[in-house]
Amino acid sequence: MVATSLTIDLNLNPLSTTDDTPVREVEGFCDVDDDNSFENEVDDRRACNLSRKNNENKKLKEMLTGLLDNYNSLNTHVKKLMQDKEELESSPKKRKFDDTVQQSSWKRPKEDLPISGIKRVYVKVDPSDKSLVVKDGYQWRKYGQKVTRDNPSPRAYYKCSFSPICPVKKKVQRSMEDDGVVVATYEGEHNHRSTQQEVAYALANEREISTSERWFNSPKLDEVLVEQMASYLSKDPNFTSEVAAAIFSKISQVDFFEVC
DNA sequence: CGCTTTTGACCTGCGC
DNA sequence: GCGCAGGTCAAAAGCG
Numbered sequence: 001m002v003a004t005s006l007t008i009d010l011n012l013n014p015l016s017t018t019d020d021t022p023v024r025e026v027e028g029f030c031d032v033d034d035d036n037s038f039e040n041e042v043d044d045r046r047a048c049n050l051s052r053k054n055n056e057n058k059k060l061k062e063m064l065t066g067l068l069d070n071y072n073s074l075n076t077h078v079k080k081l082m083q084d085k086e087e088l089e090s091s092p093k094k095r096k097f098d099d100t101v102q103q104s105s106w107k108r109p110k111e112d113l114p115i116s117g118i119k120r121v122y123v124k125v126d127p128s129d130k131s132l133v134v135k136d137g138y139q140w141r142k143y144g145q146k147v148t149r150d151n152p153s154p155r156a157y158y159k160c161s162f163s164p165i166c167p168v169k170k171k172v173q174r175s176m177e178d179d180g181v182v183v184a185t186y187e188g189e190h191n192h193r194s195t196q197q198e199v200a201y202a203l204a205n206e207r208e209i210s211t212s213e214r215w216f217n218s219p220k221l222d223e224v225l226v227e228q229m230a231s232y233l234s235k236d237p238n239f240t241s242e243v244a245a246a247i248f249s250k251i252s253q254v255d256f257f258e259v260c
Numbered sequence: 261c262g263c264t265t266t267t268g269a270c271c272t273g274c275g276c
Numbered sequence: 277g278c279g280c281a282g283g284t285c286a287a288a289a290g291c292g
Binding site: 143144146148149155157171 | 283285286
Protein backbone atom coordinates (compact mmCIF):
# COMPACT_ATOMS: atom_id res chain seq x y z
CA MET A 1 0.00 0.00 0.00
CA VAL A 2 2.96 2.24 0.57
CA ALA A 3 3.83 2.39 -3.10
CA THR A 4 0.24 3.07 -4.07
CA SER A 5 -0.08 6.00 -1.77
CA LEU A 6 3.22 7.26 -3.10
CA THR A 7 1.97 7.31 -6.63
CA ILE A 8 -1.12 9.11 -5.54
CA ASP A 9 0.58 11.61 -3.29
CA LEU A 10 3.61 12.26 -5.43
CA ASN A 11 1.95 15.22 -7.04
CA LEU A 12 4.77 15.53 -9.51
CA ASN A 13 2.96 17.75 -11.87
CA PRO A 14 3.84 21.20 -10.81
CA LEU A 15 5.54 20.92 -14.19
CA SER A 16 2.28 20.49 -15.89
CA THR A 17 1.48 24.04 -15.05
CA THR A 18 1.82 26.55 -17.80
CA ASP A 19 4.99 27.90 -16.29
CA ASP A 20 7.94 26.37 -18.10
CA THR A 21 10.65 28.17 -16.21
CA PRO A 22 13.09 25.87 -14.46
CA VAL A 23 12.60 25.37 -10.79
CA ARG A 24 15.00 27.24 -8.62
CA GLU A 25 16.39 25.52 -5.57
CA VAL A 26 17.79 28.29 -3.44
CA GLU A 27 18.19 28.13 0.29
CA GLY A 28 16.01 30.74 1.96
CA PHE A 29 14.16 31.43 -1.22
CA CYS A 30 10.90 31.46 0.64
CA ASP A 31 11.73 34.64 2.49
CA VAL A 32 9.44 37.23 0.97
CA ASP A 33 10.44 40.84 1.00
CA ASP A 34 7.76 43.04 2.55
CA ASP A 35 8.50 45.77 0.01
CA ASN A 36 7.59 43.61 -2.99
CA SER A 37 4.40 44.19 -4.86
CA PHE A 38 1.46 41.87 -4.34
CA GLU A 39 2.16 40.14 -7.69
CA ASN A 40 5.74 39.48 -6.81
CA GLU A 41 4.67 38.11 -3.49
CA VAL A 42 2.26 35.70 -5.13
CA ASP A 43 4.96 34.61 -7.57
CA ASP A 44 7.39 34.09 -4.77
CA ARG A 45 4.91 32.01 -2.84
CA ARG A 46 4.22 29.91 -5.88
CA ALA A 47 7.91 29.38 -6.43
CA CYS A 48 8.29 28.60 -2.78
CA ASN A 49 5.56 25.98 -2.94
CA LEU A 50 7.04 24.59 -6.09
CA SER A 51 10.47 24.17 -4.60
CA ARG A 52 9.00 22.64 -1.44
CA LYS A 53 7.04 20.14 -3.48
CA ASN A 54 10.11 19.32 -5.48
CA ASN A 55 11.94 18.62 -2.26
CA GLU A 56 9.13 16.41 -1.07
CA ASN A 57 9.06 14.61 -4.39
CA LYS A 58 12.75 14.02 -4.27
CA LYS A 59 12.48 12.55 -0.78
CA LEU A 60 9.60 10.36 -1.82
CA LYS A 61 11.49 9.11 -4.82
CA GLU A 62 14.48 8.30 -2.69
CA MET A 63 12.18 6.41 -0.34
CA LEU A 64 10.72 4.52 -3.26
CA THR A 65 14.05 3.54 -4.72
CA GLY A 66 15.23 2.56 -1.27
CA LEU A 67 12.11 0.47 -0.89
CA LEU A 68 12.77 -1.28 -4.17
CA ASP A 69 16.36 -1.93 -3.20
CA ASN A 70 15.21 -3.37 0.09
CA TYR A 71 12.64 -5.50 -1.68
CA ASN A 72 15.23 -6.93 -4.03
CA SER A 73 17.74 -7.63 -1.30
CA LEU A 74 14.97 -9.30 0.70
CA ASN A 75 14.07 -11.37 -2.31
CA THR A 76 17.67 -12.48 -2.67
CA HIS A 77 17.83 -13.23 1.03
CA VAL A 78 14.64 -15.31 0.93
CA LYS A 79 15.92 -17.26 -2.07
CA LYS A 80 19.13 -17.98 -0.26
CA LEU A 81 17.22 -19.14 2.82
CA MET A 82 15.09 -21.38 0.63
CA GLN A 83 18.14 -23.02 -0.86
CA ASP A 84 19.70 -23.50 2.56
CA LYS A 85 16.55 -25.09 3.90
CA GLU A 86 16.22 -27.25 0.85
CA GLU A 87 19.64 -28.64 1.47
CA LEU A 88 19.09 -29.11 5.19
CA GLU A 89 15.64 -30.61 5.12
CA SER A 90 15.84 -33.24 2.42
CA SER A 91 14.55 -35.76 4.94
CA PRO A 92 13.65 -39.35 4.01
CA LYS A 93 10.14 -38.88 5.49
CA LYS A 94 8.77 -37.33 2.31
CA ARG A 95 10.95 -39.37 0.07
CA LYS A 96 8.13 -41.23 -1.52
CA PHE A 97 6.24 -38.08 -2.49
CA ASP A 98 9.32 -36.22 -3.62
CA ASP A 99 10.43 -39.10 -5.75
CA THR A 100 7.15 -39.29 -7.53
CA VAL A 101 7.18 -35.58 -8.12
CA GLN A 102 10.69 -35.58 -9.50
CA GLN A 103 10.45 -38.72 -11.53
CA SER A 104 7.21 -37.83 -13.14
CA SER A 105 8.57 -34.40 -13.92
CA TRP A 106 11.88 -35.29 -15.43
CA LYS A 107 11.61 -38.75 -16.86
CA ARG A 108 9.99 -37.53 -20.02
CA PRO A 109 12.52 -38.07 -22.79
CA LYS A 110 11.45 -35.14 -24.88
CA GLU A 111 12.50 -32.66 -22.22
CA ASP A 112 16.14 -32.72 -21.29
CA LEU A 113 15.74 -30.69 -18.14
CA PRO A 114 18.20 -30.83 -15.32
CA ILE A 115 17.24 -32.73 -12.18
CA SER A 116 18.50 -29.90 -9.99
CA GLY A 117 16.56 -26.65 -9.63
CA ILE A 118 13.37 -28.04 -8.15
CA LYS A 119 12.12 -25.79 -5.40
CA ARG A 120 8.98 -26.15 -3.38
CA VAL A 121 7.55 -23.02 -1.85
CA TYR A 122 4.73 -22.87 0.67
CA VAL A 123 2.74 -19.66 0.50
CA LYS A 124 -0.01 -18.55 2.83
CA VAL A 125 -3.19 -17.55 1.02
CA ASP A 126 -6.75 -16.77 1.85
CA PRO A 127 -8.48 -20.16 2.33
CA SER A 128 -11.64 -18.79 0.76
CA ASP A 129 -9.71 -17.84 -2.35
CA LYS A 130 -9.87 -20.86 -4.63
CA SER A 131 -7.66 -19.47 -7.34
CA LEU A 132 -4.26 -21.11 -7.46
CA VAL A 133 -2.26 -17.93 -7.84
CA VAL A 134 1.17 -17.48 -6.28
CA LYS A 135 2.59 -14.00 -6.60
CA ASP A 136 6.28 -14.41 -7.19
CA GLY A 137 7.11 -11.52 -9.49
CA TYR A 138 7.08 -13.52 -12.69
CA GLN A 139 4.43 -13.87 -15.34
CA TRP A 140 3.01 -17.34 -15.89
CA ARG A 141 0.82 -18.96 -18.48
CA LYS A 142 -1.41 -21.75 -17.31
CA TYR A 143 -1.35 -24.76 -19.60
CA GLY A 144 -3.12 -27.41 -17.62
CA GLN A 145 -4.99 -28.42 -14.51
CA LYS A 146 -5.40 -31.87 -13.06
CA VAL A 147 -6.96 -33.45 -10.01
CA THR A 148 -4.40 -35.73 -8.47
CA ARG A 149 -5.03 -38.87 -6.51
CA ASP A 150 -3.40 -37.80 -3.26
CA ASN A 151 -5.07 -34.39 -3.03
CA PRO A 152 -8.69 -33.42 -3.74
CA SER A 153 -7.57 -29.94 -4.65
CA PRO A 154 -6.67 -29.58 -8.35
CA ARG A 155 -3.09 -29.03 -9.38
CA ALA A 156 -2.43 -26.21 -11.84
CA TYR A 157 0.44 -26.30 -14.32
CA TYR A 158 2.14 -23.08 -15.40
CA LYS A 159 4.90 -22.19 -17.81
CA CYS A 160 6.87 -18.96 -17.59
CA SER A 161 5.42 -16.48 -20.04
CA PHE A 162 8.91 -16.07 -21.51
CA SER A 163 8.90 -19.70 -22.65
CA PRO A 164 10.40 -21.23 -24.73
CA ILE A 165 13.25 -18.82 -23.96
CA CYS A 166 12.70 -19.41 -20.26
CA PRO A 167 12.27 -23.12 -19.44
CA VAL A 168 10.81 -22.63 -15.97
CA LYS A 169 7.58 -24.39 -15.04
CA LYS A 170 5.64 -24.44 -11.84
CA LYS A 171 2.94 -26.58 -10.33
CA VAL A 172 0.57 -25.06 -7.82
CA GLN A 173 -1.66 -27.04 -5.52
CA ARG A 174 -3.41 -26.35 -2.28
CA SER A 175 -1.84 -28.09 0.68
CA MET A 176 -3.68 -31.10 2.01
CA GLU A 177 -2.79 -30.30 5.61
CA ASP A 178 -3.65 -26.63 5.56
CA ASP A 179 -6.29 -25.17 3.27
CA GLY A 180 -4.75 -21.77 3.73
CA VAL A 181 -1.42 -22.82 2.28
CA VAL A 182 -0.60 -23.24 -1.39
CA VAL A 183 2.33 -25.39 -2.47
CA ALA A 184 4.20 -24.12 -5.52
CA THR A 185 6.80 -26.39 -7.08
CA TYR A 186 9.25 -24.60 -9.36
CA GLU A 187 11.22 -26.50 -11.96
CA GLY A 188 14.27 -24.83 -13.47
CA GLU A 189 15.83 -21.40 -13.20
CA HIS A 190 14.63 -18.20 -14.84
CA ASN A 191 17.06 -16.84 -17.41
CA HIS A 192 15.58 -13.34 -17.22
CA ARG A 193 14.62 -10.78 -14.59
CA SER A 194 11.30 -10.67 -12.81
CA THR A 195 9.01 -7.70 -13.46
CA GLN A 196 9.98 -6.17 -10.11
CA GLN A 197 13.65 -6.61 -10.91
CA GLU A 198 13.06 -4.90 -14.24
CA VAL A 199 11.74 -1.81 -12.47
CA ALA A 200 14.57 -1.81 -9.96
CA TYR A 201 17.04 -2.16 -12.81
CA ALA A 202 15.46 0.73 -14.69
CA LEU A 203 15.60 2.85 -11.58
CA ALA A 204 19.23 1.92 -10.97
CA ASN A 205 20.09 2.93 -14.53
CA GLU A 206 18.21 6.14 -14.06
CA ARG A 207 20.23 6.91 -10.98
CA GLU A 208 23.48 6.05 -12.72
CA ILE A 209 23.00 8.60 -15.43
CA SER A 210 21.55 11.27 -13.22
CA THR A 211 23.56 13.18 -10.70
CA SER A 212 21.93 14.58 -7.61
CA GLU A 213 21.88 17.93 -9.31
CA ARG A 214 19.91 16.54 -12.20
CA TRP A 215 17.47 15.08 -9.73
CA PHE A 216 16.96 18.61 -8.56
CA ASN A 217 17.04 20.51 -11.79
CA SER A 218 15.70 18.14 -14.40
CA PRO A 219 11.95 18.03 -14.00
CA LYS A 220 11.61 16.06 -17.21
CA LEU A 221 13.63 13.26 -15.72
CA ASP A 222 11.42 13.25 -12.66
CA GLU A 223 8.41 13.09 -14.83
CA VAL A 224 9.74 10.22 -16.88
CA LEU A 225 10.68 8.30 -13.79
CA VAL A 226 7.33 8.75 -12.16
CA GLU A 227 5.52 7.91 -15.34
CA GLN A 228 7.61 4.79 -15.56
CA MET A 229 6.66 3.81 -12.04
CA ALA A 230 3.03 4.74 -12.45
CA SER A 231 2.81 2.84 -15.69
CA TYR A 232 4.37 -0.20 -14.12
CA LEU A 233 2.18 -0.08 -11.04
CA SER A 234 -0.94 0.35 -13.08
CA LYS A 235 0.01 -2.66 -15.15
CA ASP A 236 0.76 -4.86 -12.17
CA PRO A 237 -1.64 -4.34 -9.29
CA ASN A 238 0.08 -7.16 -7.42
CA PHE A 239 3.22 -5.14 -7.07
CA THR A 240 2.22 -3.11 -4.05
CA SER A 241 0.86 -6.09 -2.21
CA GLU A 242 4.06 -7.96 -2.96
CA VAL A 243 6.19 -5.17 -1.62
CA ALA A 244 4.00 -4.98 1.45
CA ALA A 245 4.15 -8.74 1.86
CA ALA A 246 7.93 -8.73 1.53
CA ILE A 247 8.25 -6.06 4.18
CA PHE A 248 5.76 -7.75 6.41
CA SER A 249 7.49 -11.10 6.05
CA LYS A 250 10.78 -9.48 6.93
CA ILE A 251 9.20 -8.21 10.11
CA SER A 252 7.29 -11.29 11.09
CA GLN A 253 9.51 -13.94 9.47
CA VAL A 254 6.38 -16.08 9.31
CA ASP A 255 4.30 -15.40 6.23
CA PHE A 256 6.66 -16.70 3.65
CA PHE A 257 8.46 -19.96 4.29
CA GLU A 258 9.71 -22.89 2.39
CA VAL A 259 10.10 -26.54 3.23
CA CYS A 260 11.49 -29.38 1.22
C1' DC B 261 -8.56 -9.44 -32.30
C1' DG B 262 -5.15 -11.40 -29.63
C1' DC B 263 -3.99 -13.33 -25.41
C1' DT B 264 -5.18 -16.31 -21.51
C1' DT B 265 -7.74 -19.91 -19.32
C1' DT B 266 -10.38 -24.09 -19.36
C1' DT B 267 -10.86 -28.82 -20.09
C1' DG B 268 -11.12 -33.22 -22.36
C1' DA B 269 -8.04 -36.09 -24.94
C1' DC B 270 -3.77 -37.92 -25.47
C1' DC B 271 1.01 -39.37 -24.16
C1' DT B 272 4.34 -41.55 -21.21
C1' DG B 273 6.25 -44.20 -17.49
C1' DC B 274 5.54 -47.37 -13.81
C1' DG B 275 3.70 -51.32 -11.33
C1' DC B 276 1.49 -55.56 -11.54
C1' DG C 277 -0.02 -56.14 -22.01
C1' DC C 278 -3.07 -53.52 -19.26
C1' DG C 279 -4.52 -50.11 -16.10
C1' DC C 280 -3.42 -46.16 -13.50
C1' DA C 281 -1.67 -41.61 -12.58
C1' DG C 282 0.79 -37.52 -13.71
C1' DG C 283 1.96 -34.38 -17.27
C1' DT C 284 1.09 -32.05 -21.72
C1' DC C 285 -1.43 -30.67 -25.80
C1' DA C 286 -4.67 -28.10 -28.28
C1' DA C 287 -9.31 -26.60 -29.51
C1' DA C 288 -12.87 -23.92 -27.58
C1' DA C 289 -14.37 -20.41 -24.61
C1' DG C 290 -13.66 -16.25 -22.09
C1' DC C 291 -12.02 -11.71 -21.57
C1' DG C 292 -10.21 -7.02 -22.10
